[in-house]
């Protein structure tokens with residue numbers, strides 16, 4: 155009944171012309187008679203308090219009775235007290251203070267909630283003093299559009315929603331003397347409704363970055379609780395896609411994407427999607443009915459922020475359980491890039507309409523491609539048909555399992571296939587090098603082109619196709635042993651320009667650099683051979699498990715994808731290259747983690763692994779990768795080491811059982827850090843139970859949820875104790891150990907050129923003495939012989 159009443163209350167909205175309302179949001183008109191002097195007017199939203207001490211406020215012209223914006227000048231104060239813990243630590247990092255408390259002189263407000271009614275009842279309106287406040291609001295609006303953010307569609311959605319409580323939205327931008335424009339918002343459609351931060355220019359580089367100072371749930375709910383059902387706040391779930399795409403030799407992509415969705419929420423008229431704005435939408439239809447839609451502006455291929463939002467307006471409000479098929483028709487030239495003879499780079503993100511956070515969701519994909527017959531196309535899913543129509547080839551791909559994402563690659567490929575058990579590993583390698591490789595081959599970089607560098611030989615990725623097939627197949631074999639079954643039937647591997655990689659379900663995009671042989675790498679002065687070959691391929695291949703077989707519930711859990719992939723890359727190096735290279739790799743990861751950012755702060759101190767993508771800021775652009783990847787990988791390795799039993803066969807049996815059960819339990823579903831901790835506790839060994847409660851809270855609290863690494867000093871002496879016995883006495887002393895910290899460290903015995911793992915020693919913020927007998931005289935005792943703890947140990 156409740157929803158019917160709500161719908162009745164806003165029925166006049168149905169009469170609103172969506173295009174007029176959209177224009178009003180994008181280029182708002184201010185009401186010349188809706189200005190008012192203010193004095194000590196305050197507005198409270200959860201932990202946020204705004205006080206307009208003295209000044210003038212003016213509002214936007216109502217749209218069908220709704221006022222959605224205001225601008226203010228005068229004196230005001232913004233106060234926001236974050237919850238204790240990582241949030242206040244983040245705020246301190248950006249502002250040096252534990253509480254956000256700032257005076258401001260100008261402000262603009264955007265609201266899709268009851269803000270106007272609240273304020274209006276306390277104001278006496280009169281004529282505006284001039285156009286300044288209207289201009290202030292419009293300038294901020296323009297700046298946001300230029301930054302490519304999605305404030306306009308979000309506001310638009312609230313204005314057309316019949317459930318104004320569910321979609322309530324409030325945002326304030328205030329101009330401060332210390333930090334410039336600060337932005338705060340309360341968005342009821344987010345799991346962590348409160349957010350504060352600002353757009354900041356990086357110390358080096360161009361553009362602006364949105365630094366998130368604070369982001370936490372309203373009502374003091376714990377983040378783990380609000381993300382337990384990561385899709386609970388979605389208006390709708392996408393059940394499946396059918397995408398028909400034409401890929402042209404000119405690199406133009408033209409597609410019709412049918413999105414079959416099912417509503418969860420009542421009363422919604424605006425559906426929000428993301429699509430690369432280089433792809434321009436021609437129509438969105440529900441059957442034969444064309445729907446109004448609004449898209450971020452066209453960047454026209456230029457490298458500048460433009461946003462990637464799409465807002466589609468339904469004629470009637472949504473009803474839970476109702477299904478809908480939307481057909482998006484769109485085309486554009488800058489999503490596939492021609493990068494050399496027969497070389498095309500196909501962007502993995504943004505080529506079809508998606509929802510943000512798609513890694514917590516899964517949808518079926520049925521893809522149909524048409525492309526010129528001189529080229530080959532490979533896509534996610536199983537190829538279910540191929541036919542030719544004159545100069546065009548048509549292929550059809552279908553996924554067995556619902557997937558988080560889909561992608562494709564296209565070019566003049568040579569195909570090489572290899573088997574890893576029942577899995578077919580198919581390498582699609584370009585026959586000719588891409589432009590950047592070709593320029594390396596013909597130019598030494600210090601003058602006019604000199605022709606071929608003789609030592610380089612062929613830089614065509616296809617020259618290494620067989621090696622790639624064998625190596626990638628090896629990674630799958632190892633990961634199946636450790637993590638359980640590979641989730642798909644085949645894995646396609648293709649080269650891309652640039653120096654990165656991306657693992658999509660059943661489809662790996664690997665940097666062309668990883669298709670070079672060792673002679674070529676040497677000639678090009680590349681020194682980190684293992685990192686760009688064995689490690690890199692294995693990291694990307696392992697995303698088939700980390701990200702795809704097991705997704706993540708929220709950005710707090712991104713390390714379950716990237717940290718676990720980093721771990722997997724290193725694990726493969728151990729098996730492929732041996733212990734020495736493996737330990738070297740771990741040390742490289744650790745060194746990066748302990749290196750310093752542009753403000754001379756140790757990366758590790760910037761924030762916990764749990765902070766996820768928020769770690770990347772204008773001051774610390776590499777904090778995300780150094781912490782989520784490197785520290786995340788090292789933390790999983792610590793856990794592997796704690797679970798290793800040298801007497802078991804294999805010594806990693808327990809760790810393998812943990813990882814396999816984790817993959818099986820969360821098969822094709824998202825998992826959280828808390829879910830993983832519970833699984834680890836199920837498999838833990840008695841020596842790990844430092845709190846005596848069967849839990850690993852100490853481990854996760856120290857290494858995942860907080861920052862800081864302890865330093866211990868290891869001291870011991872050995873005395874003969876008669877009867878072929880030697881007595882070892884010593885202690886672990888705390889040196890710079892945070893209060894309450896604890897660890898358990900593996901003890902190694904070195905004798906006659908051999909190293910043996912002989913037991914465990916506890917360490918804490920107190921000195922812990924130990925004493926035991928050995929049946930032989932050791933050459934040396936040591937801790938951390940294989941970098942298996944992040945603790946720093948002086949010995």
Ligand SMILES: [Zn+2]
Pocket residue numbers: 693694697715716719
């Ligand atoms: Zn990765």
